[in-house]
Amino acid sequence: MRTTDIIRRAGRSLRQAKTRTLLTSLAIGVGAFTITISLAGGQGGRDYADAIVNSNTDVRELVVTKESEDTGAIAEYNPEAPQVTGPAGASPFGDSIEFLGLSDLDAIAGIDNVTDVTPNYSPAVDYVTTEGEKKYRATVSTFSPGVSLEYAAGGVNNDLADDEIVLSEDYAKALGFSTPAEAVGEVVQIGATKQRTLFSVPQREEFGYTVRGVSSESGLAFRSQGSLLVTQEATKGLYEFVSEGSPNYNRFIVASVRVAEPSQAEETKVTLEEAGYTAQTAADLLGTVNTFINVLLGILLGFGALAVLTSIFGIVNTQYISVLERTQQIGLMKALGMSQADVGKLFTFEAAWIGFLGGAIGAGLAVVGGTIANPYISEALGLGDIFLLIFTPVQVLGVIVGLILISIVAGIMPARKASKLDPIEALRTE
Amino acid sequence: MINVKNITKTYGRKQNAFVAIDNLTFKIPSRTTVAILGKSGSGKSTLMHAMSGLDRPEKGKVIIDGKDILRLKDRAVDAFRANKMSFIFQSFFIQANESCFDNVSLPLEIAKVPRSQRRAKVDAALAAVELSDKRKSRARDLSGGQKQRLAIARAIVNEPEIIFADEPTGNLDSVTGAVVEDFLFKYAHDKGAILIIVTHDPDLAAKCDARIEIQDGTISKMTGLPMEGKKK
Numbered sequence: 167m168r169t170t171d172i173i174r175r176a177g178r179s180l181r182q183a184k185t186r187t188l189l190t191s192l193a194i195g196v197g198a199f200t201i202t203i204s205l206a207g208g209q210g211g212r213d214y215a216d217a218i219v220n221s222n223t224d225v226r227e228l229v230v231t232k233e234s235e236d237t238g239a240i241a242e243y244n245p246e247a248p249q250v251t252g253p254a255g256a257s258p259f260g261d262s263i264e265f266l267g268l269s270d271l272d273a274i275a276g277i278d279n280v281t282d283v284t285p286n287y288s289p290a291v292d293y294v295t296t297e298g299e300k301k302y303r304a305t306v307s308t309f310s311p312g313v314s315l316e317y318a319a320g321g322v323n324n325d326l327a328d329d330e331i332v333l334s335e336d337y338a339k340a341l342g343f344s345t346p347a348e349a350v351g352e353v354v355q356i357g358a359t360k361q362r363t364l365f366s367v368p369q370r371e372e373f374g375y376t377v378r379g380v381s382s383e384s385g386l387a388f389r390s391q392g393s394l395l396v397t398q399e400a401t402k403g404l405y406e407f408v409s410e411g412s413p414n415y416n417r418f419i420v421a422s423v424r425v426a427e428p429s430q431a432e433e434t435k436v437t438l439e440e441a442g443y444t445a446q447t448a449a450d451l452l453g454t455v456n457t458f459i460n461v462l463l464g465i466l467l468g469f470g471a472l473a474v475l476t477s478i479f480g481i482v483n484t485q486y487i488s489v490l491e492r493t494q495q496i497g498l499m500k501a502l503g504m505s506q507a508d509v510g511k512l513f514t515f516e517a518a519w520i521g522f523l524g525g526a527i528g529a530g531l532a533v534v535g536g537t538i539a540n541p542y543i544s545e546a547l548g549l550g551d552i553f554l555l556i557f558t559p560v561q562v563l564g565v566i567v568g569l570i571l572i573s574i575v576a577g578i579m580p581a582r583k584a585s586k587l588d589p590i591e592a593l594r595t596e
Numbered sequence: 597m598i599n600v601k602n603i604t605k606t607y608g609r610k611q612n613a614f615v616a617i618d619n620l621t622f623k624i625p626s627r628t629t630v631a632i633l634g635k636s637g638s639g640k641s642t643l644m645h646a647m648s649g650l651d652r653p654e655k656g657k658v659i660i661d662g663k664d665i666l667r668l669k670d671r672a673v674d675a676f677r678a679n680k681m682s683f684i685f686q687s688f689f690i691q692a693n694e695s696c697f698d699n700v701s702l703p704l705e706i707a708k709v710p711r712s713q714r715r716a717k718v719d720a721a722l723a724a725v726e727l728s729d730k731r732k733s734r735a736r737d738l739s740g741g742q743k744q745r746l747a748i749a750r751a752i753v754n755e756p757e758i759i760f761a762d763e764p765t766g767n768l769d770s771v772t773g774a775v776v777e778d779f780l781f782k783y784a785h786d787k788g789a790i791l792i793i794v795t796h797d798p799d800l801a802a803k804c805d806a807r808i809e810i811q812d813g814t815i816s817k818m819t820g821l822p823m824e825g826k827k828k
Binding site for chain 2: 167168171175178182494495497498499500501502503504505506508589590593
């Protein structure tokens with residue numbers, strides 16, 4: 167018998183037992199649905215993490231901290247080391263944090279491939295305001311040219327001047343600009359207080375910046391970022407003003423190190439670690455996030471696999487009953503000269519059809535349902551215009567093909583029973 | 597021509613051994629219609645199964661077209677049945693859920709007849725049994741006589757040289773039975789095929805060219821066939 171004819175006959179047999187076929191397929195469909203959704207979630211999650219890391223970090227940038235004396239082990243006291251314990255410098259775990267001093271920054275700058283070392287100034291400013299508006303609490307961060315930002319109005323193309331600022335949409339609104347575009351070109355003031363003054367008289371000052379762009383709310387931005395961005399020089403200036411003379415002046419927890427080429431990041435990381443620093447590349451950051459996503463994905467896939475496992479027994483059962491029911495038909499086909507192998511194939515293809523149907527139903531529902539649900543999920547999770555479920559044709563096709571193969575395996579035993587059937591026994595009428 | 601030589605088939609083992617057919621020998625020339633008569637349990641069905649290669653007697657030969665089909669490999673026997681033989685059963689064994697067309701098409705598919713040729717052959721077979729108008733009908737909607745006619749269409753569609761009919765009219769009343777018999781004999785005569793009818797109906801047997809009567813696994817009487825070694 168020709169394979170195409172066998173496939174057609176297999177399909178026809180299933181159509182004649184519609185309810186049974188459909189119910190068995192639905193069992194597989196549940197598995198297909200779960201697996202497709204989890205694969206899409208994994209894909210979406212990884213893409214999202216990728217996008218977050220890429221838009222918040224620069225692949226040429228490493229985040230460097232001073233290596234703290236091994237966690238758990240008791241560190242020897244070093245009076246020379248600039249070390250502070252207590253509320254200001256303590257990590258949440260109670261370990262003391264070692265700071266990067268100016269000498270450290272110099273040492274790092276001397277390492278091969280390092281083009282630039284910038285400590286994380288994070289000046290503790292008091293507020294931001296504009297003429298005739300209230301004062302709002304604010305945090306100022308450094309604008310990093312390597313980080314991609316989305317703009318609601320205006321924009322910066324690697325040429326932010328030291329007296330210019332990028333506002334987030336929220337701040338633009340709070341500061342009384344009715345549209346983001348209105349804010350561009352206006353001047354905002356940032357107020358700061360000197361921490362240590364000669365006669366303990368508070369010394370306040372306001373610094374003016376021209377709004378260069380308004381960053382739009384993006385699902386990709388870290389929460390801490392995106393408020394107020396000024397140039398590195400400007401942050402440094404604010405830092406100097408606020409911290410000069412205080413005990414922690416020029417002691418930094420974190421510094422970002424830039425290398426000339428992205429490919430040098432990993433190599434530089436090793437060099438930094440040998441020199442006693444802890445360094446994280448963008449890839450490391452992505453890896454951490456991806457590990458988390460993969461664990462979640464694994465759990466979901468496990469449930470899907472369990473559903474598929476259950477449905478295997480469904481297929482075996484259905485096909486077994488089908489063989490028993492169609493004993494006479496099998497006997498007749500063998501009497502008419504159908505070979506054992508072809509009879510086996512007929513039932514194998516029936517199982518494959520069930521697998522295909524289940525896979526197509528499950529994966530199809532997942533794609534349709536996921537596509538419909540995507541905007542709602544994004545809204546609920548505050549991802550903006552990023553979609554969490556990303557269906558790739560390869561994965562959906564892979565799920566369907568995989569389930570067809572699993573169904574074929576499940577159909578082996580019933581198919582064997584059918585092919586071994588004795589036609590004389592099968593055609594006995596009594 | 598079918599040449600049956602000394603075939604013996606035993607069921608069971610040792611004390612439970614039961615000899616279904618015992619050392620049967622006969623020849624059926626081409627263009628012959630033969631009735632195999634006997635009571636139930638006489639071994640006539642076993643003989644039919646042996647002659648069609650469905651069963652394998654432990655002794656003897658069944659030579660068709662110069663080949664001993666009992667010595668052929670499974671696949672070769674399957675191909676032999678698909679191309680040279682066909683069957684008609686007392687309880688029809690048609691696929692109730694399928695259309696008449698698909699029922700008749702089955703032997704052609706098994707014999708690997710290309711799709712392009714099947715249509716004409718199926719239509720011709722349905723026309724031969726006067727079921728052309730039922731082409732698209734489901735087999736379950738047919739009457740008993742129509743079902744057996746459909747079975748005949750299925751049996752003749754691939755133009756076999758040998759047709760085995762196992763009590764073909766056993767489930768039919770005499771009028772519809774006669775119609776079915778006529779179709780069978782007509783095909784056998786028109787195509788010069790061998791028609792072997794297993795029956796216990798003497799009237800049907802009387803219509804055949806030859807008769808083999810089986811009793812307790814041996815031939816009790818044989819008429820109309822050339823006797824082997826009849827040199828006395």
